[in-house]
Amino acid sequence: MNITEKILARASGKAQVSPGDVVFVNVDKVMVHDVSGPGVLAVFEKLRKKGMVIDKVWDPERVWVAEDHFVPAADKISAQNVVLLTNFTKQFGIKKHFKYGMGQYGICHTLSHEEAMVLPGEVYVGGDSHTNTTGALGAFAAGLGHTDVAYVLLNGKIWFKVPETLYFKLNGKLPDHVMAKDLILKIIGDIGTDGAAYKTMQFGGTGISEMSVESRLTLTNMTTEAGAKSGIVEPDQKLREYLAARGVTKYNEVHGDADAQYEKIYEYEGSEMEPIVAKPFSPENTVVARDLSSVELDKAYIGSCTGAKLEDLQAAAKILKGKTVKIRTEILPAAMSIFRKAMDTGLLKIFMDAGVVVGPPTCGACCGAHMGVLAKDEICISTTNRNFPGRMGHIESQTYLASPLVAAASAVTGKITDPRDLK
Amino acid sequence: MKGSVIKYERDNIDTDVILPGPYLKIHDYAELATHAMEGLDKDFHKRVKPGDFIVAGKNFGCGSSREHAPIALSYSGIKAVLALSFARIFYRNAVDGAFLLPIEIDESAYKDISDTDSLEVDISTNEIKNLTKNKTYKIKPFPELIGKIIQAGGLFNYKP
Ligand code: SF4
Numbered sequence: 001m002n003i004t005e006k007i008l009a010r011a012s013g014k015a016q017v018s019p020g021d022v023v024f025v026n027v028d029k030v031m032v033h034d035v036s037g038p039g040v041l042a043v044f045e046k047l048r049k050k051g052m053v054i055d056k057v058w059d060p061e062r063v064w065v066a067e068d069h070f071v072p073a074a075d076k077i078s079a080q081n082v083v084l085l086t087n088f089t090k091q092f093g094i095k096k097h098f099k100y101g102m103g104q105y106g107i108c109h110t111l112s113h114e115e116a117m118v119l120p121g122e123v124y125v126g127g128d129s130h131t132n133t134t135g136a137l138g139a140f141a142a143g144l145g146h147t148d149v150a151y152v153l154l155n156g157k158i159w160f161k162v163p164e165t166l167y168f169k170l171n172g173k174l175p176d177h178v179m180a181k182d183l184i185l186k187i188i189g190d191i192g193t194d195g196a197a198y199k200t201m202q203f204g205g206t207g208i209s210e211m212s213v214e215s216r217l218t219l220t221n222m223t224t225e226a227g228a229k230s231g232i233v234e235p236d237q238k239l240r241e242y243l244a245a246r247g248v249t250k251y252n253e254v255h256g257d258a259d260a261q262y263e264k265i266y267e268y269e270g271s272e273m274e275p276i277v278a279k280p281f282s283p284e285n286t287v288v289a290r291d292l293s294s295v296e297l298d299k300a301y302i303g304s305c306t307g308a309k310l311e312d313l314q315a316a317a318k319i320l321k322g323k324t325v326k327i328r329t330e331i332l333p334a335a336m337s338i339f340r341k342a343m344d345t346g347l348l349k350i351f352m353d354a355g356v357v358v359g360p361p362t363c364g365a366c367c368g369a370h371m372g373v374l375a376k377d378e379i380c381i382s383t384t385n386r387n388f389p390g391r392m393g394h395i396e397s398q399t400y401l402a403s404p405l406v407a408a409a410s411a412v413t414g415k416i417t418d419p420r421d422l423k
Numbered sequence: 424m425k426g427s428v429i430k431y432e433r434d435n436i437d438t439d440v441i442l443p444g445p446y447l448k449i450h451d452y453a454e455l456a457t458h459a460m461e462g463l464d465k466d467f468h469k470r471v472k473p474g475d476f477i478v479a480g481k482n483f484g485c486g487s488s489r490e491h492a493p494i495a496l497s498y499s500g501i502k503a504v505l506a507l508s509f510a511r512i513f514y515r516n517a518v519d520g521a522f523l524l525p526i527e528i529d530e531s532a533y534k535d536i537s538d539t540d541s542l543e544v545d546i547s548t549n550e551i552k553n554l555t556k557n558k559t560y561k562i563k564p565f566p567e568l569i570g571k572i573i574q575a576g577g578l579f580n581y582k583p
Contacts, residue, residue, distance in 0.1 A: 022568045024583055035447045039490055042450045043520075047579060070448055077448045129488035129512055145490035145516035151578050159568060159578075193435055194482040198511050227485060229511055282435065367444040367487070388439045388486060390462050 002165050002260035003234055004200045007140040010254070011123045019164040019263070028122035028139075030152050033066040033108045034078070036127025037085045039146035040153065047150070057092050058156035064096035064117055065089055066108035069363040071100040074370035106335025106361040109133040109305035112141075113217055114335050116243050119251035120235040125152055130305055130385065132223045136216040137243075138235035138253060143224070163200040163229045166191075167262040168219075170207030172270035177419045179315060180215035181307060181383065181403035183268065184222040185276040189286030190266070197227035199263065207270040208233060213242040214311040221306045222385050225283040275418050277381075278401040281389050289406050292416040299380040300325070300411035301392070302404055303332035303359075304366040307383020310338050312404040317347045319408035319419060320354040326414035330372055332359040356411070368392045374399070381410045424502050424545070425554075426474035429467070430538040436463065436479050437486035438513065442495045455491055456498035473500035476544065478536050480506065483525075484513020490520060497522035503544055505551070505562075507533055518569055521577030526551075532560035546573070 001009060001016065009017045011025035032040055044054050057063055065085060070078030082100070089097040096117070098105040104115065108126065111117060112134040118124040120138035125131065131143035144158065152158050168187060174180070188195070201223040208216065216233045223231030233239075235253040243249070275289040302308060302316050313333060331351050333339040339361065342348050351358050364371030366384045374380055374393030380400070382392065387399035400416060409417040440462030442455060449455055460467035477483075477496065483506035484492060493516050496504070503524035504517070517525045524546065528536075532551065536542070541554040544562075551560045565573060575581040 022566060035489070038448075038450050042452075052579075074448070081448055127488065129486065131488075143488040143512055145488055145493075145512055145520065147490060147520035147578060148515060151519070161566070193485060194508065194510070197482065197508065227482060227510055367447070368439075369444045369447065386439070386486065388437045390443055391439050395462060 002202065002256040002262060003138070003254055004140055004165055004202070004230065004232055005162060006254050006256065007121060007123060008160060008162050017162045019162050021162045022159055023162060024157050024159050025123050026157050027125055027152050029062050029064070029118050029124045030149060031064050031066065031108055031112065031126035031131070032149060033068050033128060034071065034081050034085055035069045036146060036149060037065060037088065038081045040127060040150045041084055041088060043146050043150040054154065057094070057153045060093040060095070063094045063153065065094060066098050066111055067100045067105060068107045068361070069367065070369060071362055072360065074364065104336050106338070107305045107363060109221065110309065110334035110338070113137060113213070114337050116246040116248045119248065120239065121252045121254040125149065125158060129224050130221055132228060132231045133217055133221040133305055135230050135232040136213060136220040138233065138239060140230055140232065142230045161198065163198055164263040165200045165202050166196055167202045167204065167265045169205035169265060169267045170203065170270055171205055171267060172207050173210045174207060174270045174273050177405060178273045178275060179403040179405055180211065180218040182273055182276045184219045185278050185283065185286050185401060186268070186273065187266070188222065188226050188283050189276070189278070191226055193225060193282060193284045194227040196223060199228055201226065201228045201231045202262070203231070203233050209236060212311060213239055214309045217309065218306060222283070225385055275403060275406050277406060277416060278387060280387050280398040280400065283385065283387060283401060289402065289416060289418040290421070292400070293418070293421070295379065295400070295416040297327050297381050297410055297414055297416065298378040299327055299374065300329040300407050301365060301380055301382040301384065302407050303330065303334070304363070304384040305334055306385040307404050308332055308334035308338070310341050312383060313338065313342050313347050315404040316408040317350045319405060319412065319422065320356065321350050323354055323412045325355045325411040327411060329356045329411040330359055330365070331356050333361055335361050365392060381407050381416060383407050424474065425541065425543045426476050426502060427472070428476050428478050428536055428538055428540045428542060429471065430478040430536065431463065432480065434480035435482045435485050438484055438489050438492040439486050441484065441492040442489060447489060447491060452494050452498045455495040459495035459499045468499060471499045471501065474502055475500055476542055477501055477504045478506070478533065479504065480533065481508045483509050485510035488512045490516045493517040493520065493522040518572055519578035524573065527563040528560060535560070
């Protein structure tokens, strides 16, 4: 069995599972945020009206809550949703609630790794489609809707169809001007937005071993854009060190067997990779960044669970140091812990000297909800993961998806720019 | 189930157009329905009638995990979406929440069914009758567990 099959076998109490089997698995951790949380509470209300008594969750220690999509509260309804969440965590004794304005808080997927909320070998589900992100910690991580999360909160288990695994092998390191974001965009361009539908995308090979945990998280994050159920990387020394730096040393690693089966193996040569951009209106609409050098921009956005980890900010700072931005540019670290590190290591000064607005962690503009949405016909280069019509604002705005290096270089020139071409 | 067809001849209809981001904070199902399909078809809510079917291409419901999407369609009156394939979270939300049926059809049925056609969908026989064109199409049967969850009326009513 491969790593995903082994995790699902253990969690369903079976000696063996195969792709296609439908199994009920015990869940180790579950997350809701300020959109899915109130959605789950609405499901609870519906069930109560049918006579069900709901006064506790299966295990409050295994539940955690993030405030990210509509904080700082965008309006009265979102303010009210946060109150709903707070009442919920108090009533059900859920202690891990990362609250806006009270120390550490941030985008849910970012907290999942920054705070080591999920550990290798675990089954983790969340009320958000990019829950896949956390698979880079060697866990099975998948997103669910409100009804399913409500079911998990009450029963501690949920059904999954054991997925087929697509294995993506990266041979050798990525060049300096290329980031994990370029690789995953390239892969999505190759296999399409339903290329991994219902499947798992596993990443391995020498290039992945050399890659930081943060970069791996960028890969697993965007497995969602290929339709995948989950993304995963096997645990190694780099991951152990990443977790140890967060005070966690005890967990049960799972590794695939030597004869593990994969539906298909794709190989990529690290040295051949180039900066890639996905054009509107689909993440599969990819071209090399250089082909778009005539595209004039209105905004650069460096934010989100995909593109605002510490390493992403460091990449942007490398480009922005001593330069001035030509278009409106926003940088929003994905969690307060990252914001602090950016401050302590001088990144914020570089950004502000370049004329960039630095904002608090939020999903707001990434999902076109608030905190800087796009106007009609505006064009944005963004380190986020989706560029569907209207995703970042007006239905006739446009988003180009890119790495933090490309986004920062483009901010400096006002046009889409390959970082190698920046003078 | 009988109803008429609202056809969108395209693939990858994502949850951002089925129910756009700004409405995610709304949890009133009837109000959500008034914004259904707004990102693609502004007139959808005026046109849709209870019992209607949506017909679409590949990967329907891709994108975010928002259950708002099947809820908005369901409370608009949509009983089933007939598509070449579905994105996984949309599919399980539709089934587990008993909002609507995600039914997989084949290329020939997809090509043949036109906007405003009247259909009769029967998941016990896995058949769709096109009453307008007097034709019958096969539908892909649900996997066993999914069929049982649908029968039970959603995940919470299903006893493993
Ligand atoms: S940052 Fe964007 S992609 Fe990530 S969880 Fe928030 S809205 Fe979703």
